[in-house]
Amino acid sequence: MGSTRLDPIDRKILAELQADGRMTNVELAKRVGISAPPCLRRVRTLEEAGYIKGYHADVDSRELGFEVQVFAMVGLASQAESDLVAFEGRCRDWPLVRECHMLNGEVDFILKCVAPDLSSFQSFLTGVLLTTPNVASVKTSLVIRKAKDAPGVPFDVLEARLSTQA
Numbered sequence: 001m002g003s004t005r006l007d008p009i010d011r012k013i014l015a016e017l018q019a020d021g022r023m024t025n026v027e028l029a030k031r032v033g034i035s036a037p038p039c040l041r042r043v044r045t046l047e048e049a050g051y052i053k054g055y056h057a058d059v060d061s062r063e064l065g066f067e068v069q070v071f072a073m074v075g076l077a078s079q080a081e082s083d084l085v086a087f088e089g090r091c092r093d094w095p096l097v098r099e100c101h102m103l104n105g106e107v108d109f110i111l112k113c114v115a116p117d118l119s120s121f122q123s124f125l126t127g128v129l130l131t132t133p134n135v136a137s138v139k140t141s142l143v144i145r146k147a148k149d150a151p152g153v154p155f156d157v158l159e160a161r162l163s164t165q166a
Helices: 008-019 026-034 036-048 081-093 116-131 155-165
Strands: 068-076 099-104 111-116 134-144
Touching: 008 036, 008 155, 026 036, 068 081, 068 116, 081 099, 081 111, 111 116, 111 134, 116 134
Parallel strands: none
Antiparallel strands: 068 111, 068 134, 099 111
C-alpha cells in the first residue's frame, strides 16, 4: 500500500500521531475531523498495514547518561549479499548501535551510536567493531551538537506534491 493509496484523512492521522503519539483517540478524531469509532478503525488499519510501526517515548539520551553520540562510517571487505546481511545482523545485536543504514558510494554502512562516555565508545570501537569479520575500515565522527532531530516524514511536503498532481 503506497502513500498515494492513503486518503487525506489517513495522512492527517499519521501526521498527528507522528507529532504526538500519546493523544487519545477522541482528541485525534477531533483534530482530523471525523468521529471516534471510524478514527480508531483507521488507526488500526494503518497499524496492520505497517504504516505505524510502533509508539515510542522520545527520550533525552544525554539526560539519561549517554553523553556521547558518534556516527561510524563502515567499509566492508566484501559486499556480497550474504556478507551485508551478516553485518546487519551483528549491528542489531550491538546495544550502542541505535541506527544502521546501508549506503551507496564509498561507505557501505553508517551507524549511529550512543555511549555513556568516550572510553565506552572506544572500547566498542576497538574491541567489537574493528574486530568484526569483513570490516575493512571504520571512520568515526563525534557529534558536537544536534541542530535538528525531526521524527518521521514531512507530511506537508507530501501534501503539496499530491495537490499539484490532482
